[in-house]
Amino acid sequence: MILLALIALTSYAGVKGDVINNTFGYPQCQGMAYEFDGYTYMHIPYSNTRLWNQCAFPNPLHDHKLCGRPEINGRHYFCDPDKLMESEKPGAVIDGQLKELQRRTSTLCVNTNGEHESFIVAVAIIDRILIPDLNSSQLCSNECGRLEPYLDLTQSYPSFTEQQEIMRNFADNLRQKWSLGFCDNEVVIFYCREFNMVHISAGLKASQYLTKAVTDDLQDTFITYINVEGLQTGLELGLVHMISTLRTALRGFTYAHVIIIIHACTLLIVGVLLFLYFGVRKVDSDVWGYTYPWVITDWVLQFISxxxxxxxxxxxxxxxxxxxxxxxxxxxxxxxxxxxxxxxxxxxxxxxx
Known part of the structure; x- marks a missing residue:
């Protein structure tokens, strides 16, 4: 009896461990009906649109064509499967700036291939999103992070707060699935045109530099660009501004800052010594006729200069x-x-x- 009780308790604990998805805070879906069916979007035939979910969403590192990138060589970090950017040039500019950001931030770790990694930022933009029913009593997350069941849009539409949560869940799952960085050094920018909303999902190391105030300001500025300039121009200008700001924010305290501080201190010391050497020394020599202490200052100036x-x-x-x-x-x-x-x-x- 005791053995049976232990087996039952162990099984219950195992089920409880599987039921709760600790990463994103939603219960794990149970049953065949909630298994991933192999499609990353739901196609609406009458409107010829796609409702995206995070299951098997295209990865710009590997799925160049699905992400709308014409180049097949090299690494890419920009994914636009719905081609919201009608021209290829803005996408190439954004992709280039994302690569440049990696060269302009500090090295954080070495991956399994022996490559030095700095902060890695990627962008995903979509037209429409598959909306889950966050108020359902059966709300759960399937094996790839997609929330079930879906919301009946003929009956209701998600509130602003619910839209924010849907965006957060999508972006966080996307960052985990893409696995761009080796040491929690990745950042994913996710935009949905239907909600006209953007969310920044940051790994542990990146989140140390990207506080809520910083991300909120970036997200608000991004949406302002789109509202003022329109979708095409706003997307390009908003992403350029966001990437530029992230490049500065993620640098932190680097060797360049050390060099600048040393140079500033050196200039300050030289300025003080020059003032003493050319100003106070003449007065001291004229009054006391005693110049030997200034030899040390002379040596220091000659050494620093x-x-x-x-x-x-x-x-x-x-x-x-x-x-x-x-x-x-x-x-x-x-x-x-x-x-x-x-x-x-x-x-x-x-x-x-």
Missing amino acids: GIWFVKAMITSMAFMSHHEKGDGLLWALGAACGATFLCFLLYFISLEF
């Missing part, structure tokens, strides 16, 4: 030019070329930050 380095270079080149073997000028030229190469190298490294 690079005068010592220039003197060392000139002295070294002069010494090498009088080399007894006669090849001193070649050594001096090589040193100058090496220094020039080092300057260019430092410049290109700085561009990465």
Whole structure:
């Protein structure tokens, strides 16, 4: 009896573990009727439109053609299956900016292929969405995150709050299914024309930089572009603005900020020393005739300003030019070329930050 009780308790616990979907907060659907049927949208024949859900939604990394991207080579991060952007050029611009964002943000981790990953941002835009009935007593989530049952639109339409929840659930599931990043470093921007609503879904690391205030402001600005400029122009301008803002927000505190702070502190120190050296020193010398303490200031100024380095270079080149073997000028030229190469190298490294 005790053994049977333990088996029953274990089975109950297993069922309870399967019933609750802890990732998105909805009960797991039970029964064959709720299994994924292989279609990512429902086709409406009379209007020739598609109602999208997140099950098997096209992934821009792999499904280039389904996402409306004509290019088949390389990686893509923009998916427009309904071709809301009638021209291919704006989509290519958005795709290019999404790739550029990865090059302009800090490296966060190394994936299984040995590639260094920074923040990854992808965009999905659709015309219409399959609307679930959030008020149903049988509301549940199937194995791929689609909410069941569907809402009877002839009887009611979701409220603004319900639309926000539908968008959130779709975007969060989409980010999980796409698996763009290796270390929760991905962000998915999802827009639905039917709701005229956009939602930003961020992974754990990205959400540390994208607070609710930041995302709310981005989403409001995006919708303002569409309302003012119209769908075509508004989509392009809104996405460009959003990606540009995300690129700045996701940078955080990088090496570039460290370099800027060091340079600012150095300029401040040089300014103070120059003021003391040219201003206070003259008064001190005229009154007391005592200039030895200012030698230290002189040394510091020469070191910070690079005068010592220039003197060392000139002295070294002069010494090498009088080399007894006669090849001193070649050594001096090589040193100058090496220094020039080092300057260019430092410049290109700085561009990465």
